[in-house]
Amino acid sequence: MSTEPIFQLTVSPDFTPAHISGWYIFNTWLQRNLNVRAHCELYDDFESQRQAIRDDRVDLIYANPFDAAMLVREKNFTAIAKAIGVTDECVIAVAAESSIQHLEDLKPGARLAKTDDPDINLIGMIMLESVDLNDDSVEPVVVDSYVLVAKALLRGTADIGFFLKDSCDEFSGAIRKQLRPLVHSQIGDIQHILLASPRLVAHSASLRHALAEMPNNPQGNSVLESLGFMGWQLLEQEDTEFMIDMIDTLKAK
Secondary structure, three states: OOOOOEEEEEEOOOOOHHHHHHHHHHHHHHHHHHOOEEEEOOOOOHHHHHHHHHOOOOOEEEEOHHHHHHHHHHHOOEEEEEEOOOOOOEEEEEEOOOOOOOHHHOOOOEEEEEOOOHHHHHHHHHHHHOOOOOHHHEEEEEOOOHHHHHHHHHHOOOOEEEEEHHHHHOOOHHHHHOEEEEEEOOOOOOOOEEEEOHHHHHHHHHHHHHHHHHHHOHHHHHHHHHHOOOOEEEOOHHHHHHHHHHHHHHHHO
C-alpha cells in the first residue's frame, strides 16, 4: 500500500455551479503536473468546510476573501495565485415586477434573501447601510444557493436579495429577465484566492510554475476553460495581506 500523502483540494462553497466539474478536472491536472495524489472534496456549506479546515483536512483551497484571512493568519496558509480578471462583487436585486425601484425605497423590516457567503453578505450590508438599514432592521431569509435567492424573490417570500455577480451572470436568460438589479458593488480588489497549507509547501514552487504555464499549452487551456478562467496571476504574501487588510477595513465600517 502506498504511503504517499493524499492532499485534499477544496473550493469555497459559493463557487458557481456551472464550473463545479472544472474543479475535478483541475484536480486531475494537479496530480499529473505535481506528481502527487490529490482528492477534490467539495462542501455544501461554509460551516462544514470550515470544520474540515479546523481539522487540518484541507491542503489546497480556492478560498473566498473572508476565509482567506483566517487561513493565512490562523492556519499559516500561503497565497499561491488568483484568477485573472475575476473579482467578487455583490449585486442587490429585486423581482422585475417589484415596486422597489431604488435602495431608498427599502424600509425597516424588508425581507432579505441571502446565502451564508460571508464576503458577499458583508459587502451587501455595507451598501444597505447607505440607506440606514443594518442587520437589526432587515428580516433575513437564509437559503443554500443563489438560485434559491432568486426563487425567493420570484415567489415573493423576500423583497431583496444579495447575489455574487458571477453567479447572477450565469443564470438562464429566463431567470435574469425576472430579476432587476438595483445596485452592484465596484470594489475591484476583493476576490477568491488559491491558498496552500503548510503540508503542501514543498510543492508550492512547482505549483506556481505549473499554474503560470497553463495558458501556454492545450491541456492547461482546456482546464482553464472548464473553470471559466483566463489564467492565474501569481501572488506574494504581501498581495494577500493587502486584501485581508481591505476586508478588515470593510468589517470595521
